[in-house]
Every structure is written in structure tokens, then in C-alpha cells.
Amino acid sequence: MxxxxxxxxxxxxxxxxxxxxxxxxxxxxxxxxxxxxxxxSRRLLDMLPVGSYDNQPLDHPLTLKAPSLANSTLLEGYLASVAGKTSAVILRSQTLGYVGTIELLIVIDAKGKLLGVKTLRQSETPGLGGKIAAQPNGWLQGFFGKSRNDPPDSGWALKKDQGQFDQMAGATVTSRAVINAIHDALRYFDEHQAQWIESTP
Structure with a gap:
């Protein structure tokens, strides 16, 4: 019992x-x-300058048509705006590095200039390609202010490939992959700029 x-x-x-x-x-x-x-939000929006948006960008996702690009794939995108006018586009991109996939966050202003790039995920070799994840990242900062045509298409390559960019030491494949992904995103923005900039989230 x-x-x-x-x-x-x-x-x-x-x-x-x-x-x-x-x-x-x-x-x-x-x-x-x-x-x-x-x-x-903090992870995805921390590259937007203070005062550059007054909406909640994550509440304004982009419909990405044909997101598989020449060297990368766009996973998602968002619109940032001020007073109803698009101020920036946030794109999450994925490309193949030396070891595995590299996921980048690419922020482009309304005029098509690169505001920032950072690595969200990567599995590259520590001390070599893995340096792509360092924050702040001096190598990635070298792309800030660039646009699809600045430099021209031929310049979007490593100097050793007759382009305009240095590589990360000991990480040629990783460097090429990131440069190509950034250029892909800028081209995609250029092709959709009129549609996105007219949007009023």
C-alpha cells in the first residue's frame, strides 16, 4: 500500500x-x-550607419528573383529606409570558399555603393582563409565605397589575376570567392536598383 x-x-x-x-x-x-x-537584428543591421534608417528592415524582406548568381547565391535581402525612401539594401550571400561555404552580409546604399561587408559564417582554414571572420576586418573594409563599376568589371579580381584587389595572405581561393560574391551582389543590386529604390516600405 x-x-x-x-x-x-x-x-x-x-x-x-x-x-x-x-x-x-x-x-x-x-x-x-x-x-x-x-x-x-543586431547581427544583420550593425553595418547600417546611425540615422540611415527609421524602419524595421527585417520587417521588409525583399523578393529575390533568380538568386543563384554566377559565383554565389543570395539567401535573403531586406530594405532599410528613411521617411519611406529606401536608404540601403541588406543582402545575405553564400559562396564556396576553399574548405566550405562562406556566408556574407553585404550592405549597399541607395546609390549602389558598398556600405559594408562582414562574414556571418565560414569554415575556412584557421589562420589563413579563416581570417575572413575577424572583426573588424581590414581586408573587407578595403571594399567599402566600391560599386559595380568602381572598379570596372575587369578590376573585380585579385592583383595576381590582373584585378585591383590584394588577397588575404595564404588564402587565394577564399579571397577570390569573397571578391566574386561581393561583385555578384553589386551586379544584382544594379539590375534591381530602380525597383528597390522606388519601394516605400
């Missing part, structure tokens, strides 16, 4: 505990979701 009562009490405790955990999870879910969204 005592054993049966003990088992019943244990089952009751487990049931009450499970119910309490469920209620707690449900009550915290909106807060957790909001915190996750805030973290994602």
Missing part, C-alpha cells in the same frame, strides 16, 4: 512539475522570441 501511494505521489509530482514547466515555457515564449529577434 505504501509503495502504491509512493508511486502515485511521484506520478503526481511529475505531472505537476511538467505542467508548471509547460506554463512557464508558454509565458516566456514571446520574450524569448523577442530577444532572439533583437539578437538577429
Amino acid at each position: 505504501n509503495r502504491t501511494r509512493s508511486v502515485l505521489i511521484l506520478v503526481l509530482i511529475i505531472a505537476v512539475g511538467g505542467a508548471a514547466i509547460y506554463v512557464l515555457q508558454q509565458s516566456l515564449a514571446p520574450r524569448i522570441s523577442a530577444e532572439q529577434r533583437l539578437i538577429e
Whole structure:
């Protein structure tokens, strides 16, 4: 009898505990979701200059048509705006490096100039191509202010390939992949600029 009562009490405790955990999870879910969204916002928006947008860009995703480009794939995009006018486009791009995929965040202003590039994910060789993930990243900063035609198409390559850009030391394949992905994104922006800049999120 005592054993049966003990088992019943244990089952009751487990049931009450499970119910309490469920209620707690449900009550915290909106807060957790909001915190996750805030973290994602910071990660994706930290390259936008202060005062360059007054909307919530993540609430204004772009429809990306034919996102598979010559050297990369666009995964998603967002519009940043001020007073209803597009101020920047945020593109998440994926390309193939030396070891595996490299995911980049590429921010372009309304005139087609590169505001920033950073690495979101990568699996390149530590100390070589893996340096692409360093923050701040002097090599990536060398692209800021560039556009599709500045330099011209032929200049979007490493100096060793008759282009205009230095490579990261010991990371030729990684460097080529990133340069090509940035140029892809700038070309894609150029092709859709009129449509995106007329958008009023």
C-alpha cells in the first residue's frame, strides 16, 4: 500500500512539475522570441550607419528573383529606409570558399555603393582563409565605397589575376570567392536598383 501511494505521489509530482514547466515555457515564449529577434537584428543591421534608417528592415524582406548568381547565391535581402525612401539594401550571400561555404552580409546604399561587408559564417582554414571572420576586418573594409563599376568589371579580381584587389595572405581561393560574391551582389543590386529604390516600405 505504501509503495502504491509512493508511486502515485511521484506520478503526481511529475505531472505537476511538467505542467508548471509547460506554463512557464508558454509565458516566456514571446520574450524569448523577442530577444532572439533583437539578437538577429543586431547581427544583420550593425553595418547600417546611425540615422540611415527609421524602419524595421527585417520587417521588409525583399523578393529575390533568380538568386543563384554566377559565383554565389543570395539567401535573403531586406530594405532599410528613411521617411519611406529606401536608404540601403541588406543582402545575405553564400559562396564556396576553399574548405566550405562562406556566408556574407553585404550592405549597399541607395546609390549602389558598398556600405559594408562582414562574414556571418565560414569554415575556412584557421589562420589563413579563416581570417575572413575577424572583426573588424581590414581586408573587407578595403571594399567599402566600391560599386559595380568602381572598379570596372575587369578590376573585380585579385592583383595576381590582373584585378585591383590584394588577397588575404595564404588564402587565394577564399579571397577570390569573397571578391566574386561581393561583385555578384553589386551586379544584382544594379539590375534591381530602380525597383528597390522606388519601394516605400
